[in-house]
Amino acid sequence: MAERLNLSGDEIRKRKSFLGLSGEEEISINLLRPQFQKTVPAFVTLLHQRIRSFPETARILEKAHSQSWLHSRQAEYFIELVSGPYDMSYVHNRLAVGISHQEIGLGPEWVQASFGLFLEWACRILREEPDSPLSANPRLADSLAKITLFDSGLVMDSYFMAENERNEVLSRIFETNAEVVWIFDGKWTLRHANKTSEKIIGWTPSELVGKSFEDFLVKSPALSDHGKGRLAEIAACEGHWEGELLLTHRNGSELAVWATLHLLDETPESGMILEFRDRTAEKQMERELLQKTNDLLRSNRDLEQFAYVASHDLQEPLRMVTSYTQLLARRYEGRLSDEADEFIRFAVDGAIRMQALINALLTYSRVDTRGRPLIETETGVALDHALENLSFAIRESGAEIDRGPLPRVVGDPVQIMQLFQNVVGNALKFRSPDRPPRITIRAEKEGQFCLFSVSDNGIGIAPQYFERIFTIFQRLHTREEYPGTGIGLALCQRIVERHGGSISVRSSPGEGATFLFTLKPFEEGGATNASLSQNVSFQKGSKP
Amino acid sequence: MTLIEQVGRPVEFLLVEDNPGDVRLTREALKDSKVRNNLNVLGDGISALAYLRRDSPYENALRPDIILLDLNLPKMDGREVLSKIKADRALRRIPVVVITSSEAEQDILRTYDLHVNCYVTKPVDLDQFIKVVQSIESFWLTIVQLPMPDESESSSRD
Numbered sequence: 001m002a003e004r005l006n007l008s009g010d011e012i013r014k015r016k017s018f019l020g021l022s023g024e025e026e027i028s029i030n031l032l033r034p035q036f037q038k039t040v041p042a043f044v045t046l047l048h049q050r051i052r053s054f055p056e057t058a059r060i061l062e063k064a065h066s067q068s069w070l071h072s073r074q075a076e077y078f079i080e081l082v083s084g085p086y087d088m089s090y091v092h093n094r095l096a097v098g099i100s101h102q103e104i105g106l107g108p109e110w111v112q113a114s115f116g117l118f119l120e121w122a123c124r125i126l127r128e129e130p131d132s133p134l135s136a137n138p139r140l141a142d143s144l145a146k147i148t149l150f151d152s153g154l155v156m157d158s159y160f161m162a163e164n165e166r167n168e169v170l171s172r173i174f175e176t177n178a179e180v181v182w183i184f185d186g187k188w189t190l191r192h193a194n195k196t197s198e199k200i201i202g203w204t205p206s207e208l209v210g211k212s213f214e215d216f217l218v219k220s221p222a223l224s225d226h227g228k229g230r231l232a233e234i235a236a237c238e239g240h241w242e243g244e245l246l247l248t249h250r251n252g253s254e255l256a257v258w259a260t261l262h263l264l265d266e267t268p269e270s271g272m273i274l275e276f277r278d279r280t281a282e283k284q285m286e287r288e289l290l291q292k293t294n295d296l297l298r299s300n301r302d303l304e305q306f307a308y309v310a311s312h313d314l315q316e317p318l319r320m321v322t323s324y325t326q327l328l329a330r331r332y333e334g335r336l337s338d339e340a341d342e343f344i345r346f347a348v349d350g351a352i353r354m355q356a357l358i359n360a361l362l363t364y365s366r367v368d369t370r371g372r373p374l375i376e377t378e379t380g381v382a383l384d385h386a387l388e389n390l391s392f393a394i395r396e397s398g399a400e401i402d403r404g405p406l407p408r409v410v411g412d413p414v415q416i417m418q419l420f421q422n423v424v425g426n427a428l429k430f431r432s433p434d435r436p437p438r439i440t441i442r443a444e445k446e447g448q449f450c451l452f453s454v455s456d457n458g459i460g461i462a463p464q465y466f467e468r469i470f471t472i473f474q475r476l477h478t479r480e481e482y483p484g485t486g487i488g489l490a491l492c493q494r495i496v497e498r499h500g501g502s503i504s505v506r507s508s509p510g511e512g513a514t515f516l517f518t519l520k521p522f523e524e525g526g527a528t529n530a531s532l533s534q535n536v537s538f539q540k541g542s543k544p
Numbered sequence: 545m546t547l548i549e550q551v552g553r554p555v556e557f558l559l560v561e562d563n564p565g566d567v568r569l570t571r572e573a574l575k576d577s578k579v580r581n582n583l584n585v586l587g588d589g590i591s592a593l594a595y596l597r598r599d600s601p602y603e604n605a606l607r608p609d610i611i612l613l614d615l616n617l618p619k620m621d622g623r624e625v626l627s628k629i630k631a632d633r634a635l636r637r638i639p640v641v642v643i644t645s646s647e648a649e650q651d652i653l654r655t656y657d658l659h660v661n662c663y664v665t666k667p668v669d670l671d672q673f674i675k676v677v678q679s680i681e682s683f684w685l686t687i688v689q690l691p692m693p694d695e696s697e698s699s700s701r702d
Contacts, residue, residue: 322668330670
């Protein structure tokens with residue numbers, strides 16, 4: 001405690017010599033001890049009477065746990081005053097007393113007055129008592145006064161220690177605040193500025209003090225030319241003002257800051273606190289984000305444009321190739337050589353496949369651009385439709401479909417149907433030659449999602465291909481083995497991702513495969529629900 | 545009365561199409577038709593309108609019984625031709641079939657908003673293409689009831 005107050009041995013010696021308290025006096029003061037032991041309790045009674053005569057201090061005294069304990073403790077305290085030596089352990093002891101007084105709520109002014117009362121009382125007693133040591137040694141009265149002053153100084157120190165510590169913490173917060181803090185007087189002259197100022201606006205606190213806000217303010221975009229007076233008006237009206245300001249940096253550049261202005265008191269005349277932080281980095285990020293958003297929008301538009309080009313301009317010449325090779329085949333097949341027939345077949349086949357690829361690409365690119373709003377979707381119904389579309393393949397392969405209860409999700413019903421159709425369609429297509437397909441479809445809650453699984457007993461997939469199968473146009477088999485464009489699972493992935501979920505596969509060759517995907521469950525009255533209806537009504541409103 | 549019953553002459557087709565490949569395919573498809581027909585072809589929107597309005601050099605053009613219209617045409621595109629036909633009292637009752645390679649939803653919507661009679665996407669497959677053209681022909685010529693051209697319409701004929 002003494003350390004926190006900077007009360008070193010040196011400091012104590014300095015205080016004593018300042019009061020003129022000599023080592024001899026410290027010893028001789030002990031002569032008063034026997035007398036005080038007899039009379040001090042009567043003084044404490046007197047003191048308590050005085051304390052009780054003021055309502056605010058009387059309350060504090062009444063709150064004390066034990067009156068008699070307090071009485072004897074205080075008597076001891078005054079006796080200790082004449083029980084030197086006054087070394088560091090004495091100092092610690094006295095500081096503790098100050099703190100305990102502070103804790104019970106007795107203010108320093110009352111303690112100070114008690115010391116005064118004590119001194120007055122002690123001098124009177126010592127003069128009046130017939131066998132007083134004072135008669136033999138009159139200088140003891142001076143010594144007592146010095147000791148009492150020394151002691152009250154220590155008690156005052158302990159009182160102000162807590163206050164000092166609090167101020168120190170506040171000032172540290174002020175100086176090291178990540179925001180610049182400027183305190184102005186009523187005329188917008190800077191009175192205090194923290195160290196952060198230098199980092200942000202280039203000026204040190206000492207350079208800033210005395211300057212006017214005008215020297216830094218370029219403008220306030222939100223307030224156009226109303227100026228700083230308006231800021232203070234708003235702060236007075238609404239308790240504070242918050243907004244963007246454009247200030248001048250020491251190096252002459254403009255500095256965009258986000259600022260808050262509070263009044264120190266009720267009116268701007270009493271002064272204001274302005275806090276601000278640099279928004280340059282934030283603004284840069286905002287600009288970059290905007291740029292990226294625009295890039296993304298443009299790339300989406302490009303994709304849509306591409307889809308249109310693919311659907312129209314690219315199909316046109318391709319259709320010519322297909323139609324005329326077909327016409328060629330129809331008119332001349334069997335009339336030319338076998339070789340010519342083969343050439344024609346390759347040409348027709350190639351053109352038809354290219355058409356299928358373009359259509360696949362179109363479907364893929366339309367997942368986002370042609371997607372319907374996400375609404376409450378019965379996945380069971382979507383699966384019904386998918387199975388209906390696959391009914392021929394199911395009958396033909398003798399497949400057995402085992403389905404569990406399926407939940408309602410937030411989705412695009414058409415795309416969910418496409419998703420099931422592709423995954424179940426794959427299970428039928430990549431069936432084992434040895435056994436009829438058996439397909440198990442399940443769904444369970446997993447965290448915030450519904451986890452769907454579609455398992456089959458087909459030919460399976462080697463782990464090294466797990467990623468490849470979700471890439472557009474990537475195929476694991478020749479067209480002769482399994483026909484197809486290689487779009488199915490890429491489309492599934494795109495659909496699941498549009499719905500905020502993910503898709504993966506578990507399998508080993510010959511053991512069948514399990515496709516797992518997550519979708520968001522539909523929750524009645526949930527937050528998703530509210531955003532959904534907004535989405536739907538927006539869609540309705542935007543329809544032509 | 546269906547169109548076939550109304551007319552004792554070959555059915556007049558107007559095909560507005562700039563792709564000679566498609567013109568030829570349409571011709572191939574109509575060649576096998578059971579109905580006697582006469583296929584007139586124009587390669588751009590401006591001449592198609594001139595033909596329909598019998599502007600020079602089409603003073604002797606016959607009023608078509610059905611119009612097959614592509615959307616993407618030079619000079620004036622099919623949408624504009626369509627809107628002009630449908631805004632013209634003398635022409636708007638002639639059934640217009642848009643036959644195009646575009647599957648774009650905005651094309652379909654816009655074309656119906658312009659009062660097309662039907663919108664057909666050209667199939668890639670030759671057999672399908674022939675089937676589509678023949679279906680158009682049989683539907684519009686032998687199934688659908690169409691009004692007789694009235695006085696005002698036929699008066700513009702002379």
